[in-house]
Amino acid sequence: MRDDIRKPYSLLGPFQPELSFLYSEQGGQQLNFSHNAAIQKWDSLRNPAKGIEAVLHSRSLKDVEDNRLRLKAAIEGVRLLANQGAHFRGHDEFESSLNQGYFKEVQKAFRRMSLELDRVVLNAPANAKYTSPKIQKQLLNILGNKVRTKIRVEIGHSPYCILVDEALDNSGKEQISIILRFVNFQGLIRERFFKILSVSNTTSQTLKNEISKVLTMYNLQVRNMRGQWYDEASNIRGIYNGLHALFLEECPYAYFVHYYAHRLQLTLNATAQGVHEIWQFFQTLSLIVNFVDSSAERHSALRKVRKEEITNLVACGELQTSSGLNQICTLQRACATRWSSHFRSIKSLVELFSSTKKTLNDMIDQRVEGQAEAILKTLRSFEFVFCLLLMNKVMKVTNFLFQTLQRKALDFVQAINFVRLTKTLLQEMREEGLDDLVKDVESFCEKYDLDMPDMSARYKSGTGRDCQQQNFISIEHYYHIDLFNVLINYQLSELNKRYSEQASELLILGSTLDPRDDFKSFKTKDVGNLAKKFYPADFDDG
Structure with missing residues (x-):
């Protein structure tokens, strides 16, 4: 027997007879192989570094490292798109798509720059890719919380103002945005976009509860609030049950204190909706402009007629020629959010009234548009012409204020003075402006061959007016009292309501702290009045 077999054989002890068959040549090889394998397993068992826990731990560390690399790429992609204000999702995000949306395309760009990232993404399990819309939203929420926390630290214990606006998103959900305005520790005014909330409705109490919940979440005390701004939707502008009244x-x-230019926009909008004849006038104006300007053929016909008209007027000496004068323009459409565009629309129709009338007549003669006859009839009606010239006259005054309030260099005192001037001009127009308006209407009707009614004749209404009242109302009375005076009164009432004396006084006293020209407008008396009248609890008698 060989020496390498004799030694283990001597260790068998009492089991020698039973196991002697193993020490044949073939059996010795088999025992030697099994023995070595057992020894290796025993060494592995005795060595902690080769244990199953160590192997799993090593594998787990590698998985953690790969997962972190994928997650870092996702975080950086979210940070990049959020910083740029870009949308994340794509119309088609399948692998076969040539454009999977910004988020996934950014991830592809990262992978092209890093082979290691490309490796871990390709080998990632299906539940750990970190690219799903749910993960994107979670990452955005985490980043948003970090930003809001930093804003909260920046505010500190300083007073602040809130700015709130509401709108519908593409899915039809009501969204409100919250912006905080404050003075930081460096004495600089800052406005920070803070939060977007989805709300079930926009009643005052619901908005109050949702905004308070956000403020409380970040330990912003309502008692430190020193100003409010809203878009003055119908549910917000109430004096007693509105949102600002609740706060x-x-x-x-x-x-x-509302944004002055926007407040004027709301004032004019409320006037248009509150006076039925004016509301109907704007609906008709929109119909006329859209009909003529929505078709390229009708648009070209109007420009052609206008060009011929300008040529004839210049030849007759009724128009002067100079650089920039007599441009061939077209009718202007009004924008719902820019009231000054309504004035441009009115002004363009007054200027192009003759060209518009002739264009519609040509359509009727050529029988190319069946709607043109009804549009022309409305355009030639006396009530429409009266409202057209009335609103043109009124909005010349208010448009000057609107443009003035949008100047960047305008201070509070100037804004308030312009508001007061506008009120004065409207009051003077109400008392003395009707005669001039009637003369303008008569001249306009004569110029464009329109029927001018007998102003002393009885007025017949088709809007449901009391029949007994119709018998005693003349046309002149209707246009003077029921239309002209009502419009001006409504306009003045809205201006007085929205530009309150309290807000005006607060702004005037606050303007003494204007730092321009080394606090040139500073007045100690105004500072004292501001503290005593508006913020008595924030200051002592000293």
Whole structure:
């Protein structure tokens, strides 16, 4: 027997007879192989570094490292798109798509720059790719919370103002945005976009609860609020049950001061909706402009007629020629969010009235548009012409204020003075402007061959007016009292309501702290009045 077999054989002890068959030549090889395998397993068992826990731990560390690399790429992609204000999702995000949307395309760009990232993404399990829309939203929410926390630290214990606006998103959900305005520790005014909320409805109490919940979440005390701004939707502008009134109950110093140019927009909008004849006039104006300007053929016909008209007027000496004069323009459409565009629309129709009338007549003669006859009839009606010239006259005054309030260099005192001037001009127009308006209407009707009614004749209404009242109302009375005076009164009432004296006084006293020209407008008396009248709890008698 060989020496390498004799030694283990001597260790068998009492089992020698039973196991002697193993020490044949073939059996020795088999025992030697099994023995070595057992020894290796025993060494592995005795060595902790080769244990199953160590192997799994090593594998787990590698998985953690790969997962972190994928997650970092996802975080950087979200950070990049959020910083640029870009949308994440694509119309077609399948692998076969040539454009999978910004987020996935950014991930592809990262993979092209890093072979290691490309490896871990290709080998990633299906539940750990970190690219799903749910993961994107979670990452955005985490980043948003970090930004809001930083804003909260920046505010500190300083007073702040809130700015709130609401709108419908593409899915039809009501969304409100919250912006905080404050003075930071460096003494600089800052406005920070803070939060977007989805709300079930836009009642005042619902908005109050949702905004308070956000403020409380970040330990912003309502008692530190010193100003409010809203878009003045119908549910917000109420004096007693509006949103700003609810906050005033908790903090009497959260004064409401609305953006002056936007407030004027709302004033004119409320006037148009509150006076039925004016609302009907704007509907008709929109119909006329859209009909003529929505078709390229009708648009070209109007420009051609206008060009011929300008040529004839210049030849007759009624128009002067100079650089930039007598441009061939077209009718202007009004924009719902820019009231000054309504004035441009009115002004363009007054200027192009003759060209528009002739264009519609040509359509009727050529029988190319069946709707043209009804449009022309409305255009030639006296009530439409009266409202056209009336609104043109009124909006010349208010448009000057609107343009003035949008100047970047305008201060509060100037804005308030312009508002007061506008009120004065409208009051003077109400008292003395009717005669001039009637003369303009008569001249306009004569110029464009329109029927001018007998102003002393009885007025017959088709809008449901009391029949007994119709018998005693003349046309002159209707246009003077029921239309002209009502419009001006409504306009003045809205201006007085929206530009309150309290807000005006607050702005005037606050303007003394204007730092321009080394606080040139600073007045100690105004500072004292501001503190005593509007913020008595924030200052002592000293």
